[in-house]
Amino acid sequence: MTSTTLDPASASPPAPSLPAAAPPLPTATFRASPADFAVDEIPAYAPTGTGEHVYVTFRKVDLTTPEAVKRIARALGVDARDAGFAGMKDRHAVATQTASFQVPIARDPKPILDAASLDGITILGASRHGNKLKPGHLNGNRFRVVLRDLDPDRVAEVIDGLTAIGQRGVPNAFGPQRFGRDGGNPARAIEWLAGKSRGPRDKREQRMLFSALQSLWFNQVLERREIEGTWDRVLPGDLAKKSDTGGMFLVPLEGPEADDAIARNSARELFATGPMFGKKMRWPEGRPAEIEREILCAAIEDPSRLDAWAHLGEGTRRPLRMEVDDLATERLADALAVSFTLPKGGYATTVLGRVVSLVDATLARSAREQTGNTERLGDDDSVSHDGDT
DSSP states (O other): OOOOOBOGGGGSOOOOOOOTTOOOOOEEEEOSSGGGEEEEEEESSOOOSOSSEEEEEEEEESOOHHHHHHHHHHHHTSOGGGOEESOEEOSSSEEEEEEEEEOOTTSOHHHHHHHOOOTTEEEEEEEEESSOOOTTOEEEEEEEEEEESOOGGGHHHHHHHHHHHHHHOEEOOOOGGGGOTTSOHHHHHHHHHTTSSOOOSSHHHHHHHHHHHHHHHHHHHHHHHHHTTOTTSOOTTOEEEETTTOOEEEOOSSSHHHHHHHHHHHTTSEEEEEEEOSTTOOOOOHHHHHHHHHHHHHHBSOGGGGGGGTTTOOOEEEESEEOOEEEEEEEOSSEEEEEEEEETTOOHHHHHTTTSEEEEHHHHHHHHHOOSOOOSOOGGGSSEEOOOO
């Protein structure tokens, strides 16, 4: 790969910024067991009942999505490489999702699945459809997360913070799991794209590394907007997205249309977007464009190099603000259960990390279990990686 000038220092995910006067957040342990982290995929559509693809809805426990798909494909006698799914679901969880498998029309998959012994997997339904399930083919995810080891004197504070999030939303940052198990995927991407290392041969791993870099840059733009107090505001020059249709348009730099967009943003009818940099990404204008170019140029001397990396990620836009719906809390005997619904691509840790300092119980377990240098990409350990970018 042709060498280009990149700044490795820009490839480390920044720690979330907090106001200087803010007290430390209370600490909470999550994912103490798979049952403490439940996620249910909300499908974008139901299968029609006919077609060459079989949509299998299943519940998995303590399994990665690819491993679950592989086991189901083996039971059906089909190639797992032809399977499709809308998004990754966390391994250390009780997760419900759907995957599609290309099964000959003459073969009835239901008795096969009923008879199959699938350790860690419960089949909830199977129906045919005309097309393969692809990344992003979902509306969102429902979460129920149990927070343990909370200071009893600060539970009310946490509940108040979550209530405010339900009203205002949160900055739509990518969670730390997006950057790999050790947080080093953006730096590895920089080394590879700069020609300083060979990088992975597997195309999926290549795309995963570049996606981590895109996600880092998005977080940096979002952090700048947070500092300026505009993460949940539409500015003149923003590329705004409509809440109802998902349509995107450029907010004029001035005039009545700009004023109208700002008013509609206040009514939550639309919201500003940030960059997932790539060849085909649409650019904003005005102050939003200044911020985005500053972030990109700090990492890449020649931003036109994005054209050469289009095969890794063509680029898109992502909302700066994430709505958090159906938020509810339940006090348990020794913990706090939090339930909410997020749009596709949303991270539960992004929501919870605004009110508590999260301690991931699975990291300690993984450290005990590992006997050598395991795969570092770790993207399937994400809380929710739904492939919408």
